Amino acid sequence: MRRRFSLIFIIAILTIFAAGCGSDQSAEKTNGSNAGNDTKQEELTIKHQLGETKVKKNPEKVVVFDFGVLDTLDKLGVEVTGVPQANIPTYLSKYKDSKYENVGGLKEPDFEKISEIDPDLIIISARQQDAYEELSKIAPTIFLGIDTSRYMESFEKNTKTLGEIFGKESEVEEELAKVKESIEALHKKASESGKSGLVILANEGNISAYGPGSRFGLIHDVFGVQAVDENIEVSTHGQNISFEYIVEKDPDYLFVIDRGAVVEGSGGSSAKATVENELVKNTKAYKNDNIVYLDPNYWYLSGGGLISVAEMVKEIEKGIE
Structure with a gap:
């Protein structure tokens, strides 16, 4: 009788122990699963x-x-x-x-x-x-x-933030390195030329100018093109100017961004007909075939992206050849 009781007691102890081990294993699996979810929910x-x-x-x-x-x-x-x-x-x-x-x-x-x-x-x-x-x-x-007063710093910070959010840090570093390299080459070329430039936005027959520190000021601040006028008012919409102003400043390069070409309801592009009038034909930019029409898709609609900044560099480099 005693032997039978001992056997029953041993079986009961083993059953409890097994159940305990099972619970521990279950807890480990649950914790492991939660750890995975925590990673996803970081x-x-x-x-x-x-x-x-x-x-x-x-x-x-x-x-x-x-x-x-x-x-x-x-x-x-x-x-x-x-x-x-x-x-x-x-x-x-x-x-x-x-x-x-x-x-x-x-x-x-x-x-x-x-x-x-x-x-x-x-x-x-x-x-x-x-x-x-x-x-x-x-x-x-x-x-x-983009903070245009510190364009590259702002561009790099935003791009790295996106890399961090989407787990693309190494890709971002690689792409930024390529952009920096192309900018360094452009800056050297533009600054050594000693030639001046003026950036204007054409909008339904009106024109406004942008200088250093402005929306399109990276042409001067980052790419190295000398500004024909350092005192242009810095504003989102640019400084309203006349064609007489362009003649007076007489830039070596005139960079034109055509808002009408990309804004719906504007009637399409009209920048060339507006800009290349009898007055502007007296400037060095016109006479030397240095009126450069920039792609407003990059300059007006987007900008500050890995694709757009790289293309903006290419456009200025080609324009000042």
């Missing part, structure tokens, strides 16, 4: 011009309002969910496809559509900054606009 704190935002690493559903950011993500092979499909630069025309959600205009986000998407991240720039608070209520929102 959060970054992104500091930007409008504040600090907690962003999930490798977000799946991304809404992008800035075309410079979009071109960087395109270069890095990162997919997005929604974009403002009106006025998309021609080199990014694939984003007009119905596979991408149309999230409104550059200055008029479609809040209802964005809420419906329920994105993990929204990326904006200057044209949408007034909507920051409203967009932040829908999803984590970050501002990655």
Whole structure:
């Protein structure tokens, strides 16, 4: 009887021990699973011009309002969910496809559509900054606009931020190195030439000038083209000028950005007919065939992207040959 009782007791102890081991193994599996989820849910704190935002690493559903950011993500092979499909630069025309959600205009986000998407991240720039608070209520929102007064620093910071968010740090470093190398070569060439330049925006018959520190000031500040006028007013819309002003300053190079060529409802391009009038024909730029028409897709619509900045360098380099 005693022997039978001992056997039953031993079996009971073994059963309890086995159950305990099973529980431990189950706990280990659960913890391992949770660890994996923690990795997927890793959060970054992104500091930007409008504040600090907690962003999930490798977000799946991304809404992008800035075309410079979009071109960087395109270069890095990162997919997005929604974009403002009106006025998309021609080199990014694939984003007009119905596979991408149309999230409104550059200055008029479609809040209802964005809420419906329920994105993990929204990326904006200057044209949408007034909507920051409203967009932040829908999803984590970050501002990655370019500060034109420190263009390259701003461009590099934004690009590295995208690399960090999407796990593309090494790719970003490689692409930035290429851009820097091309800029160094251009700067040397432009500065050693000693020739001056003037940047103008043509808009429905009107013209405005941009100098150092301005929206298109990187031509002077970064690329090394001497400014024909160092005192041009710095503003988003440029300094209104007359054609007499162009004749008076008489730049070696006249760089023209045609807003009408890329803005819907503007009637298309008219810059050449506007700019190359009888007055301007008296300038060195015209006489030496140095009026350079820059692609507004890169300069006006996007800019600040890995693709656009590289192309902007090429355009200026070709223009001053």
